[in-house]
Every structure is written in C-alpha cells, then in structure tokens.
Amino acid sequence: MRHYFNDLPKTALTAGYWLFVAYLLLPLTLMMSMSFKDANFIAFPIQDWTLRWYAEVLQDRQFLDAIAYSAFIAFATTVCATVIGVWIALVVATEGIFGRAAIFALACLPAVVPGLINAISMRIFIRVIDLPTGTAAIILAHTVHAVPFVVIMALTRLRSMPKNLTDAARDLGADPFIAFVRVTIPYLMPALLGGMIFCVLTSIDDFVRTFFLGGYKPTLPMLIFAKVQGGMSPQINAMATIVLIATALIGLYAEYLTRRARK
C-alpha cells in the first residue's frame, strides 16, 4: 500500500510523459499513414494502400522546382551565415577588442526578435536600399536569422580551445592565416557542421520571412501552403512526409555531430 503511494507521483509523471509523446506523434503518424491511402478522402479506415501519391509528387515539376529553390536558398544562407558567424565569433573571442560584449549582443539579437517583426522590418529595409523582393532578399533575411546560432556554437567551441594551440602552430612556423586554417578551423569543425545543418534546417523551414520577402517563385513551405489553400490532398501528405523524413535525418546527423564535438 505504502509502496503504491510512494510510486504514485512517479507513475503519474511517466504516464504524463507518454501522453505527451502520443500527442506529439499522433498527428505525424496520421499524416504519414494518409499519404499511403489509396483514396482521395483523408479519413479512416484505410482500405487500400498505395505509393501513387509519392509517384505523383516525385513527377510534379512544381514540387521539384520548389525543393531545388529551397535547397539553393538554404545553401547560400548557410555559406553566408557561416562565414559571418565565424568571423563574429573570432572577434568576440579576441581579447582587447573594443565593445566585444556589444558586438555579441547585437549579433544574437535576431535570434530573439519575433520572425514576423523581423520580416516586416526587413521588408521595409529592402525597400529603402532598393533591393527587389526575391532570392537575394530571402537569403539576406535567412542569413540574419541564422548568424546568431553559428556565432553561439562557434564561440562555445572557441572558448574551449586551449590558447596554446595557435601559439604552438605559430611557434612551428605558421603565420596567423595558416595557423587559422590548419588549427583553428579543424578545431571548430564539429561545431561548424552542427551550425551549418542548423542553418539549412531553419532556412528550409522558414515561412514568415520568405512570405514577406519572396518573389513569384515559391519555396517549399510556400508551395505547400498554396496547395493547402486549395484543399488538403493525399499528395500534400506525401510531400510533407518526404520533407519530414529528410529533415529528421539531417537533424539526427547534426545531433550526432554535436555529440561527437562535445566529447
């Protein structure tokens, strides 16, 4: 009896946890199973299974174009954000540079500003600098959003780097640039890979900024949104399932990398 009472909170906690997991996974499972249903209506029971929707999606030019466009934007964003982020991290980590704390705080600000505010202000900004909406504007907004994450990850790694490491490289005949390329960059690599994958994922996922700054060419989220406006269909389920699995794989890989970096 006493045993039971003692364990009650624990049991409740565990049960609560599993309920939450179910709540989390149920919609996803629903979506995935519907993508295999051989019928146009999204409802149970599923009588016949099919891969038809996947075949259709994979032949859908619009979908493939949107994926390519999103991938391109993600790639460009990642390159820009990584270069800028590492550069800021180096500045912040260097002793004796004036206003390091302020630089760090400003670089991190976009991570906490709401996406909508960010998007609107960007829209006004590109108007002022006479940049048309479209690819460049989207990349600009995505980069601003991704930089803080690169900075934080690179900086954390940089702080754990023994200062003697670059000194040793210099001592053995490396000039500052070679020491940076051959010692600092490899040391930062695990953090950078994690940061880059994060950039890719946030960029592909972003809707609000792209919505405000995009041109006529739809990115993947915009395309799916447009399709949903026209009514749910099993095709959309298939699309979403493909995206879900791809991003989950990338996410797991990033987790693996950061885990290895922490070791």
Next chain:
Amino acid sequence: MQPVVHFKNVNKYYGAALAVENLDLSVEPGQFVTLLGPSGCGKSTTLRMLGGFETPSSGEIFLDGKPITKLPPNKRNVNIVFQDYALFPHLSVGRNIAFGLELKGLASDAIHKRTSELLSLVKLEDFAERMPDQLSGGQRQRVALMRALAPNPHVLLLDEPLSALDAKLRQQMQIELKSIQQTTGKTFIFVTHDQEEALTMSDVVVVMNKGRIEQMGAPDTLYSRPQSRFVANFIGESNFLEADVTAVHGNVATLDWDGHVIHADVNGNRVAAGDRTTVALRPESLYCLADKPGDRLALKGRIVRRVFKGAHSALTVQLTNGKELVVQIDPVALSQLHSDDIWIGWREQDAVLLRD
C-alpha cells in the same frame, strides 16, 4: 664563444605591473639552462619573449648574435614545449611531429624519415597513427618534445613540461630529457619552480625572484655558495645567523654572533670589521659531537627538538647565547650522542656570508 641567446636589459610591463626587470642573460650554446623561481616571478614571461609571444617593453633580445626582438614567432629559430603540451587534437602523432617540417617545405619522404627517426628516439615508433587523446601523459610529453625538436631549432624552450606528470614518471622524464639534450647537443632553456629538478638537470641554474635574476651559476655553486637569503632559502634549507664582522683574513671572516666567535667564508662580499651581516649555514653542514673538540671551534648547545625524517633526523639545538640552529644528522652520528648536551661545529668554508 658567442652566446646563442642574449637578453640585453630587457624589461616587461603588463600595464603598470612589472613582470621582468632589467634582465641581462647570456646562454652558451649546448647548455642546459634552467630558470628557477617561485610562481609569478617572470619565468614564463621570459620564455615567451624569447619565443616571440610577448614583446619586451624595452631592451633587446639576440639569437645567434642577431636581434630578434621584433620578429614574429614563426620567424624565430626556437621552439617551445608547452606546459599542457598543446598537441593538435585533430592530427595524429605523426602529423603533429610533421607539422613544423611541412611548414618548412620539406619533401614528404624527408618528413617521413625525420618523423620516424624522432619517434624512435623516444620509443614511440608504433604510435605514429594514434591520436593525441589516445596517449598517456608521459607519451604526450614525449610527442610534444619531438614536435618541438623536429624543425631543428637552435634553442629549445620548455615551460614546466614535467609539472603535469606524477613523481615517478617525472624522475624518469628528467633523465630522458637530459639524455636527449646531450645526444642532440641542443641548447635547452627549461623553466621550473622545482629546485630539485633544476639541480639534477641543469648546467646552469638562473634563480629568479620578482622579475629579477637573484643569482645564476652551476647547481653546486648555487647550493654551496648562495649569495642572498632568497637563494639560500629557495634552494635547500639554511640557518641564518646575524653577526658582526670583527676581522677579515683573506677569504675568512671572523664574526661575533651574539657573544660567540664564529668563522665564515666571505663569499665574494666586500666586508670590513664592524659590518653587520648574515651568515648562511646548511643544516647538513653542521656536525654534532658529544664532547668538546680540542682542535676546532665548536659551540656548546642543548637539543630542544628532534624530528625523525627517515634517512636522517633534524635536531633543533639551542646554544648558550639563546639562538637556535637546525642540524641534520644521520642515525649513526645520532646514536653517538648520549645526552642532550652537545657541541656543534662546521667547516669555515661551509658558512657563507650573504649580501643581504
């Protein structure tokens, strides 16, 4: 012979704080020189100025007669073994050692040859492919040493390279380090705050205190002829006797030590009758006798404290003038003292006058 390293009037300030003051130091080629001193006395700063990681606030540093004060670290023909080894974690042992060679632009077979040569020097031939985090402390230490030696520097700088090792391994590495220095014939400048390490390994010990050189010389000279209270205390232990000079004959001064007449070596100091000075006396230079010797000067005293220290004992002896001396005595000599009333003596060259 031209000194391989020469510090000329070097000062180093960090802001207003003085780290190294008026440093004048010449190192002969092929010597094992140790900078010895307590924490914060400026040893690392001196080494880092030579390596090119700190710039002197004033003064010049010469390497092989050429001024290098303004050269960056990669342009100096000296290499450092860092205290925490600073091995590149993403490179294998072999690639770590090859790092400096690659930057010198050596051909890959020459690099390979030199790397395996160095690895076999420390018996690590089979470890070339290992990563640094798969090595023990002693092995890392050896790799760091070989990496620094690889580019064939004129001078090798070692900043407390053994301090992270346990006592046994440390002794073993001391011997290994010394033998590597002798086989390579390189000039080593070694930093430590461990006096025993300094005495065992060095040709020349430079004792530093508060950014200044207190005294430099061969280990036995430093030990038997300390010039200041600091040196006499930092290297080994000493009794200090405040006494008045009554006469000087050649190298020997006669002093009045609170009513006792004693003799001491003037130790290069210029003193005259009437000067008040300090005499340093090692506990192990003192001997105890049961009876008053007929032929030598000895002082009557009484044992007030005995401390057993294993191989020997430390006796505290109170003399008739009220002063106390610490005497180190071996078990055989101790067994011959049948009462606490004893006589204490020393050879006059073992008592040295200090400058402060």
